[in-house]
Structure formats: C-alpha cells, structure tokens
Amino acid sequence: MTIALRQVTKKYGREFALKEVDLHLEKGKIYGLVGPNGSGKSTALKMMTGLVFPDGGDVTLNGINVTRKTTADVAYLTELDMFYESFTVQETVDFVASQFANFNKNKANELINQLKLDPKKKVKSLSKGNRGRLKLVTALARDAEVILLDEPFSGLDPMVREATVKSLLQYVQLDKQILVIATHEINEIEPLLDQVIALYYGDIIGKEDVEVLREEHGTSVLEWFKNIVHQKEEGAL
Numbered sequence: 006m007t008i009a010l011r012q013v014t015k016k017y018g019r020e021f022a023l024k025e026v027d028l029h030l031e032k033g034k035i036y037g038l039v040g041p042n043g044s045g046k047s048t049a050l051k052m053m054t055g056l057v058f059p060d061g062g063d064v065t066l067n068g069i070n071v072t073r074k075t076t077a078d079v080a081y082l083t084e085l086d087m088f089y090e091s092f093t094v095q096e097t098v099d100f101v102a103s104q105f106a107n108f109n110k111n112k113a114n115e116l117i118n119q120l121k122l123d124p125k126k127k128v129k130s131l132s133k134g135n136r137g138r139l140k141l142v143t144a145l146a147r148d149a150e151v152i153l154l155d156e157p158f159s160g161l162d163p164m165v166r167e168a169t170v171k172s173l174l175q176y177v178q179l180d181k182q183i184l185v186i187a188t189h190e191i192n193e194i195e196p197l198l199d200q201v202i203a204l205y206y207g208d209i210i211g212k213e214d215v216e217v218l219r220e221e222h223g224t225s226v227l228e229w230f231k232n233i234v235h236q237k238e239e240g241a242l
C-alpha cells in the first residue's frame with residue numbers, strides 16, 4: 006500500500022487549503038501530520054479517503070486515483086462524529102459494522118472494553134470524551150490498510166490519551182497498514198511516530214524521520230516543529 010499526492014492543490018474560494026503538495030506515504034509506517042490551525046491537515050486527510058477532491062494534481066492509493074468508493078478501504082476518524090443519538094454504544098458499533106465489510110467486531114468489542122465504554126449507554130448520554138472513545142473504536146476496528154485519524158485525542162483526558170496511544174500500537178497491524186495522525190498533541194504522538202510532516206498554510210515546510218530528529222539532532226518533534234514554523238515566519242524557509 007502506498008498513498009501519493011502529486012502536485013495537489015485545493016482552493017476554497019480564493020484561499021489555498023493545499024498548494025502543489027507532493028507527498029508519498031508507505032505501509033508499515035506511522036506518520037504525524039502537524040501544523041497550525043487551518044494549515045490543511047484535515048483537507049489532506051479528506052483527500053486520501055475520497056471525501057474531497059483536488060482542483061489540481063492527483064491523489065492515488067496504490068497508484069489508483071482516489072474516488073468516493075475509496076472510503077470503503079480507508080478507516081477515517083473525523084473531527085466530527087456522525088453517530089445516531091438514540092443508538093447505544095453497541096448499536097452504533099453494530100451499525101458501523103453493517104456499513105463496512107472490513108469491520109472487525111471482535112476488535113471493536115475488545116476496544117470497547119479497553120477504553121471502558123458501557124455498551125448499553127446511549128450516544129446522547131455520552132460525555133465528550135466518551136464520544137471520542139467511541140470514534141476511536143469505530144475507526145480502529147476496521148481492518149483497513151489505511152487508517153487516518155484527525156485529532157484522535159481531542160476531548161480525551163490524559164489517562165485515556167495514554168490508553169489510546171497503547172491501543173493504537175496494539176490494534177494497528179503495522180506491517181500491513183499506513184497510519185496517519187493529524188494532531189496538535191505533538192508530545193503525545195511523538196513516541197508512536199516514524200515520520201513527521203509539517204504543513205504551514207497549504208505548504209509542506211518539513212518532513213523528517215523522528216528517530217533522526219532524536220538521535221542525530223537531539224531534538225523533540227515539538228521543538229523541531231516550532232523551529233521550522235519560526236523560520237518560516239521569519240522568511241528563512
């Protein structure tokens with residue numbers, strides 16, 4: 006599995022959400038997508054799953070152009086959730102399972118347990134954090150080759166963030182999958198990442214191996230990111 010963006014441009018009105026972006030992602034790796042608010046992270050993920058299409062350039066999965074049908078092969082956790090309020094946690098999981106052939110119910114039940122969700126509780130009575138946990142369950146239980154997580158930690162308390170990082174490592178079959186995580190919680194995901202990609206208002210301003218940053222440059226992902234954003238704002242990049 007590979008994901009490729011080639012000279013991808015997306016405009017909303019006169020504003021560029023992405024500008025001639027080139028990106029190549031391969032299986033067996035966990036990628037972090039970081040950048041200030043409005044820098045194009047969500048737009049890039051939506052393009053990889055066939056919810057948004059480029060105005061220029063192309064987006065391919067295994068060399069084939071992404072279409073609306075791609076959503077069946079890609080597990081995508083959005084910033085928003087689209088759950089039915091009157092469903093219980095279990096009914097929600099069963100419903101998502103009925104929508105996707107690659108949904109793994111056993112995995113979903115294990116995740117419900119691990120993330121301490123009550124299967125009988127109605128969605129409308131869940132706290133924000135528990136809705137966040139349910140989103141994670143429905144995304145991670147898919148046996149998809151591509152898993153895209155947009156702000157998976159938002160609304161989760163620190164303990165659950167830790168448990169989430171653990172379940173990510175436990176439930177992602179890294180040899181077969183590509184995992185892309187867009188987030189502002191850079192410190193939280195750093196231990197998971199192989200590579201980090203920094204977006205800045207539609208441009209990729211940096212891409213690094215996290216191990217190289219740590220071992221050769223002695224810097225954390227957050228320090229690296231702050232530094233390149235600073236350089237960009239000073240006009241040095």
Ligand SMILES: Nc1ncnc2c1ncn2[C@@H]1O[C@H](COP(=O)(O)OP(=O)(O)OP(=O)(O)O)[C@@H](O)[C@H]1O
Pocket residue numbers: 017020021022040041042043044045046047048049
């Ligand atoms: N549906 C839309 N209609 C109009 N403009 C949009 C739409 N979606 C995104 N944009 C614009 O595109 C740009 C990139 O947005 P995007 O949501 O991809 O950024 P982001 O990096 O995910 O931001 P955040 O960190 O705040 O989630 C922003 O300027 C945003 O306002």
